[in-house]
Amino acid sequence: MAHLIEIDDPADPRLADYRDLRDTQLRKALEAEHGLFLAEGEKVVRRSVQAGFTPRSFLMAPRWLDGLADVLDTSDAPCYVMSERLAEEVTGFHVHRGALASLERRALPPVQDVLAGARSVLVLEDIVDHTNVGAIFRSGAALGFDAVLLAPRCADPLYRRAIKVAMGAVFQMPWTRLPDWYDALPALSQAGFTTVALTLADDAVPIEEAVAGVDKVALVLGSEGHGLTQRWEKSADRRAIIPMAAGIDSLNVAAASAVACYVTAHR
Numbered sequence: 001m002a003h004l005i006e007i008d009d010p011a012d013p014r015l016a017d018y019r020d021l022r023d024t025q026l027r028k029a030l031e032a033e034h035g036l037f038l039a040e041g042e043k044v045v046r047r048s049v050q051a052g053f054t055p056r057s058f059l060m061a062p063r064w065l066d067g068l069a070d071v072l073d074t075s076d077a078p079c080y081v082m083s084e085r086l087a088e089e090v091t092g093f094h095v096h097r098g099a100l101a102s103l104e105r106r107a108l109p110p111v112q113d114v115l116a117g118a119r120s121v122l123v124l125e126d127i128v129d130h131t132n133v134g135a136i137f138r139s140g141a142a143l144g145f146d147a148v149l150l151a152p153r154c155a156d157p158l159y160r161r162a163i164k165v166a167m168g169a170v171f172q173m174p175w176t177r178l179p180d181w182y183d184a185l186p187a188l189s190q191a192g193f194t195t196v197a198l199t200l201a202d203d204a205v206p207i208e209e210a211v212a213g214v215d216k217v218a219l220v221l222g223s224e225g226h227g228l229t230q231r232w233e234k235s236a237d238r239r240a241i242i243p244m245a246a247g248i249d250s251l252n253v254a255a256a257s258a259v260a261c262y263v264t265a266h267r
Contacts (some may be wrong), residue, residue: 002058002072002079004065005071010089014094015080017102018059024130028156035105037158039168045101045230047168049179053103054253060099061087068099105158108176111149115194116193118146118174120215120264123188123195125151125198126223127253135167135226136221141169143261148175149218151184185220185235193218196264197236198256199228207260210240212265221253243264 007015017036020026031037036056039048042064049071052064058072058079061104065072065081072079088094106129115121115154122140127133134157141149141207154177155162157170178184196210197220211217220236222228233239241261242251251259 002055002075002077004079004081007082008086010082012080012088013061014078015056015090016033017056018087018090020092026158027159031105031156036102037105037156037163038160039101039103040099040160040164042067042099044163044168045099047171048101048103048163049074051168051171053106053171054101056104056245058101059087060101064098097185109174111178111187111266113192114147114149114174114176115193117191120145120194120261121188121216121218122148122257122261123135123151123178123184123218123220124148124154125220125228127155128153128157128223129156129224130159130162131165132224132252134162134170136173136174137162137166137169137259139165139254139258139261141173142263143258144172145261145265146183148173149184149188150177151173151181152177161228182231183235185218185232188218189237192216194238195236196238196240197208197228197233198222198241198260199236199239200231200241201235201239204239204241206243207240207263210238211264214267217264217267219257219264221257221260224253 039045055077057077061084099238163170188195193216194214195218
């Protein structure tokens with residue numbers, strides 16, 4: 001069972017994992033250096049532990065102890081207990097969900113392991129907003145996709161904001177980073193996947209048509225600003241659009257992923 005430790009000093013060095021959570025750049029450096037990530041909220045904390053990640057520690061207000069008692073019973077990590085006011089001083093924001101956990105990262109699996117047995121895969125190129133990445137994971141998991149592959153410059157799915165938006169789907173969906181950006185899509189084609197890039201290219205066809213009759217499909221999504229690079233757009237097997245009205249030519253990448261996942265799931 002986790003060891004409960006009451007703390008009344010927000011400067012306590014044992015709380016280092018939880019400091020300055022709103023400073024994205026600082027958190028990236030700290031989490032990479034120490035091999036950790038944070039889960040926020042009762043449901044996400046529970047799902048992270050159930051997914052097999054090892055807790056380094058917990059931080060929560062007293063009112064959350066009973067609700068997470070079953071999780072705390074499975075761990076021998078320290079649980080730091082403090083008021084919500086003091087927790088806000090530590091983290092830099094109001095932890096309205098009351099509970100946080102710091103957990104150890106695991107080594108990312110090889111691409112071939114993530115793709116083993118998969119039929120529907122999401123492939124993300126240079127999507128840098130953590131909220132969008134989390135939302136894409138959530139849509140993919142909800143609509144039956146099997147895995148997610150990320151280009152090297154994509155945002156971290158285990159960043160606190162991404163995990164929160166995904167509601168823990170990042171723990172459910174197998175994922176990894178692509179070691180070779182340039183030939184990533186040809187490699188997927190060689191592995192038996194039809195790569196379908198969402199793009200406004202002149203030869204793009206409606207998404208329903210692009211995925212019709214396809215067995216193993218990899219939906220390819222590009223960055224928030226410029227979309228896919230020319231390399232990925234041209235090296236995809238097919239190019240697809242989501243037909244729209246009222247003079248609108250595109251959706252936010254997270255919204256587009258939900259529509260495309262739904263259509264692809266019903267191919």
